Amino acid sequence: MVKVSLGNGQCHRRNKPLQQSRxxxxxxxxxxxxxxxxxxxxxxxxxxxxxxxxxxxxLKQGKANVVKRTPFTIQLLYGSSxxxxxxxxxxxxGYVNVGLSAVTAKEEVYAADVKLREDTxxxxxxxxxxxxxxxxxxxxxxxxxxxxxxKPEGWLAPSIKHKLDSHIxxxxxxxxxxxxxxxxxxxxxxxxQKIKDPDISGTDYQNGDQKGFLNxxxxxxxxDGYKCRHCxxxxxxxxxxxxxxxTRQTGGARPGNLATLCxxxxxxxxxxxxxxxxxxxxxxxxxxxxxxxxxxxxxKLRDLGYNVExxxxxxxxxxxxxxxLPKSHLNDAFVIANGDMQERSTDVFKMQQVRKCNRKLxxxxxxxxxxxAPREIFxxxxxxxxxxxxxDGFIFGRRSTGYFDIRTLDGTNxxxxxxxxxxxxxxxxxxxxxxxxxxxxxxxxPQPPYG
Ligand SMILES: [Zn+2]
Numbered sequence: 181m182v183k184v185s186l187g188n189g190q191c192h193r194r195n196k197p198l199q200q201s202r203x204x205x206x207x208x209x210x211x212x213x214x215x216x217x218x219x220x221x222x223x224x225x226x227x228x229x230x231x232x233x234x235x236x237x238x239l240k241q242g243k244a245n246v247v248k249r250t251p252f253t254i255q256l257l258y259g260s261s262x263x264x265x266x267x268x269x270x271x272x273x274g275y276v277n278v279g280l281s282a283v284t285a286k287e288e289v290y291a292a293d294v295k296l297r298e299d300t301x302x303x304x305x306x307x308x309x310x311x312x313x314x315x316x317x318x319x320x321x322x323x324x325x326x327x328x329x330x331k332p333e334g335w336l337a338p339s340i341k342h343k344l345d346s347h348i349x350x351x352x353x354x355x356x357x358x359x360x361x362x363x364x365x366x367x368x369x370x371x372x373q374k375i376k377d378p379d380i381s382g383t384d385y386q387n388g389d390q391k392g393f394l395n396x397x398x399x400x401x402x403x404d405g406y407k408c409r410h411c412x413x414x415x416x417x418x419x420x421x422x423x424x425x426x427t428r429q430t431g432g433a434r435p436g437n438l439a440t441l442c443x444x445x446x447x448x449x450x451x452x453x454x455x456x457x458x459x460x461x462x463x464x465x466x467x468x469x470x471x472x473x474x475x476x477x478x479x480k481l482r483d484l485g486y487n488v489e490x491x492x493x494x495x496x497x498x499x500x501x502x503x504x505l506p507k508s509h510l511n512d513a514f515v516i517a518n519g520d521m522q523e524r525s526t527d528v529f530k531m532q533q534v535r536k537c538n539r540k541l542x543x544x545x546x547x548x549x550x551x552x553a554p555r556e557i558f559x560x561x562x563x564x565x566x567x568x569x570x571x572d573g574f575i576f577g578r579r580s581t582g583y584f585d586i587r588t589l590d591g592t593n594x595x596x597x598x599x600x601x602x603x604x605x606x607x608x609x610x611x612x613x614x615x616x617x618x619x620x621x622x623x624x625x626p627q628p629p630y631g
Pocket of ligand 1 (some may be wrong): 441
């Protein structure tokens with residue numbers, strides 16, 4: 181893992197008092213021990229979430245209706261003054277994994293961990309293959325149509341456009357149940373403008389040059405692939421440092437003068453015991469399309485009328501280290517949303533995006549999928565949320581005999597052949613499967629540096 185050494189007390193978070201921890205691994209912060217109920221007013225406009233006890237009373241008195249099961253949302257049937265606070269939504273965007281966290285001044289009111297679809301490229305290639313072979317097979321005359329097409333301005337590949345649209349959809353979804361007043365999006369791991377010209381902003385003197393250096397440092401680590409450039413990781417030392425090839429006085433802290441070294445090699449180089457053979461650094465090519473997509477998310481949200489701000493990954497990492505949080509999309513989203521000492525939500529919405537349906541029209545003798553099931557079997561569809569013997573899961577596979585494969589979202593098998601009559605239908609399938617989970621800060625899987 182990459183180790184960041186901080187300057188002396190440059191971040192405001194450092195000076196805050198430590199609070200009693202309810203969760204062992206989490207040195208800072210408090211955790212809620214109840215789930216929140218999201219509330220809409222009688223016109224469908226979101227209000228602040230409430231305690232489940234209050235929701236239960238409202239429902240019992242007939243003053244509210246349940247409109248959604250996950251996240252549990254009720255709608256008031258009477259006029260309400262419309263209690264609202266500023267809610268900031270942090271969006272940790274990513275190619276596959278997306279984290280969302282909504283934070284008020286006092287608490288975290290929403291946390292979602294989303295897995296986007298990864299099958300678009302494969303399915304599009306498959307469709308292209310079938311289409312091509314089908315059109316070659318038929319010999320009917322067709323007007324040539326290959327020279328009159330032009331990609332419109334701002335065109336994105338379908339797989340990338342899908343990522344962009346999904347991010348917007350997730351923000352819209354959060355806004356439909358909470359009065360989101362501001363959205364903050366992490367646009368890149370580092371500030372590319374500031375690397376090229378560190379003096380681009382004259383107003384950041386109060387942050388000190390160490391903060392600017394951390395930005396360049398993150399970039400250099402990323403550029404060098406988080407690997408020592410001298411031994412290429414052979415020393416096995418996981419502590420990475422950024423080495424000034426020439427001294428800081430002569431070479432400065434430009435990326436061209438910096439190289440990633442493991443601590444072992446760095447110490448040897450500093451003592452003059454090894455001679456570094458470091459080739460000149462590469463350009464900015466590594467900063468790929470994902471950053472342009474992230475900027476587009478910002479632009480599109482702004483067009484949709486959101487109050488949007490952006491931040492950078494190195495600031496997120498700094499804030500996360502300061503709070504002593506392990507790397508996860510949820511924690512990143514919390515820090516992006518300016519999360520600090522707020523009470524954390526123990527409830528996490530695990531979401532997985534899936535296909536709406538099998539877009540397969542025929543089941544022919546040459547079809548590659550022979551056992552295409554009809555849309556409904558005994559009233560059940562694929563990805564319906566069901567309960568089996570008190571355990572909730574999703575229908576992942578169905579047999580026409582009425583025996584289904586039930587799993588949780590992370591793939592854990594609940595029953596590989598459950599009879600349809602033993603199931604209770606909880607929710608109809610949508611393209612976003614949602615499961616409510618406890619946020620276990622102990623069990624956070626290792627993540628790639630920027631995912
Ligand atoms: Zn090394």
